[in-house]
Amino acid sequence: MVRFYIVRHGQTLLNSLDRAQGWADSPLTEAGRQMAADIGHKLKGIGFDAVYASDMLRAVQTAELILEANGKEGVPIKKDVRLREWCLGSMEAENNAVFMRNVTGWLGGGTSFAELNQRLPDIAAALYEHDATGMAETFQAIKYPAASNGVSIL
Structure with missing residues (x-):
């Protein structure tokens, strides 16, 4: 086993x-x-x-x-x-309070950390949309890393 x-x-x-x-x-x-x-x-x-x-x-x-x-x-x-964990783009190394404020604002406000964990595709989309570095990853790249880097995961 x-x-x-x-x-x-x-x-x-x-x-x-x-x-x-x-x-x-x-x-x-x-x-x-x-x-x-x-x-x-x-x-x-x-x-x-x-x-x-x-x-x-x-x-x-x-x-x-x-x-x-x-x-x-x-x-x-x-x-x-x-x-790796996902690339947060321009939010990398940001203060967690600022990160939460920005993300909840981008998502329309008022969500708790627990609720945000249920909305990972939405968070990834918001980070990607508001990223100034061009490095933030889409949820597709996070969910299926092989699809984004040409490596097969078996």
Whole structure:
């Protein structure tokens, strides 16, 4: 039987500064490093055959620390750009309060964080429409990364 263990990266500098991050990358804080090590200790005894992470520093650092704490430093980490969070364009590294205010305004106001999580296609469209960098991703690119970069996911 195949088992998957899915772990979010540890706390980053941008997380600690209450900033949005998609492709904007930042290193793990000491608390984030400790979180990753704690997970590694909890997964002690698990035989990992493969480890996959996005190519972002925060994801790779988290995977390295988990493997180190688990005693599995020799397991290679396969970095894959398709595992990145979505690119927020000009909203990258924006203060989360400003991010929320802008997004709710673009969507017609008054939605909670929980409601916004149910409207990810709308959020992606709003970010894409209001992006000044030309880098924000459409929901189609987020949902089907192979469709946007020519790589097949099986």
